[in-house]
Amino acid sequence: MPSPRRQLASDAAAPDRRTRLRAWTREEIKAAAWRQLAEHGVEGLSLNAIAKELGMTGPALYRYITSRDELLADLVVDAWVALADAVERAAEENAGASAAKRLGAIGLAYRAWGVAQPHRYRLAVQARLGSGGSFPERAIPAAQRGMVVILDAFEDLPDARKPKRELPADLRAQLDTWTQRVGGQQRPPAILLRGVVFWSRLHGLISLELDRQLASMQLDPELLYRAELAELGGET
Numbered sequence: 001m002p003s004p005r006r007q008l009a010s011d012a013a014a015p016d017r018r019t020r021l022r023a024w025t026r027e028e029i030k031a032a033a034w035r036q037l038a039e040h041g042v043e044g045l046s047l048n049a050i051a052k053e054l055g056m057t058g059p060a061l062y063r064y065i066t067s068r069d070e071l072l073a074d075l076v077v078d079a080w081v082a083l084a085d086a087v088e089r090a091a092e093e094n095a096g097a098s099a100a101k102r103l104g105a106i107g108l109a110y111r112a113w114g115v116a117q118p119h120r121y122r123l124a125v126q127a128r129l130g131s132g133g134s135f136p137e138r139a140i141p142a143a144q145r146g147m148v149v150i151l152d153a154f155e156d157l158p159d160a161r162k163p164k165r166e167l168p169a170d171l172r173a174q175l176d177t178w179t180q181r182v183g184g185q186q187r188p189p190a191i192l193l194r195g196v197v198f199w200s201r202l203h204g205l206i207s208l209e210l211d212r213q214l215a216s217m218q219l220d221p222e223l224l225y226r227a228e229l230a231e232l233g234g235e236t
Helices: 004-013 017-040 047-053 068-093 099-116 118-126 136-156 169-181 189-210 221-231
Strands: none
Touching: 017 047, 017 068, 017 118, 068 099, 068 118, 068 136, 099 118, 099 136, 099 189, 099 221, 118 189, 136 189, 169 189, 189 221
């Protein structure tokens, strides 16, 4: 039987019922918001509609979410975290493989996550909110987790540190500033450039796929994506 002192410490550490209920209600609100985003997009997100779906009044909802922007901030961070989890898992599962194989697995995991849940992908990567302009202290660290995985793979890629051409001084400075802004470690400019290009080119293909542009051209999105990964140094 635990001592009274230990029991008191345990009780103090455990969240009380009100705290647990509040956390559970916030998760219910976010789940309803994701359903709205999947059906109507960001512009269709309505706190009143969420309250109605959950059987709450508008004022009651505001006890858990102070504003629509706060809710969107939570969703953006959750989306970035889930995407980072997916690419980190791919990197870990291929930790013993070559850097090219690991990079290819990261790229495939990135696409698989985005295609499986396009409303989350669009909110994180395509929507203005996802860039963290409104709440950088929350969004940027969450988004940077995935980029760190990509940069780590490039650091291990043979000859990746050697630039194919000399970078313009202004671009080098901008890459360094970006690294400092997101709190990342110092890396060679060639690595930073390849990481940003890798992300932007894969993002472009996924966006075209989600918007059905590739289908209109009768191109297989996966085949095209794998070809692009190979061009960027990834092995699939």
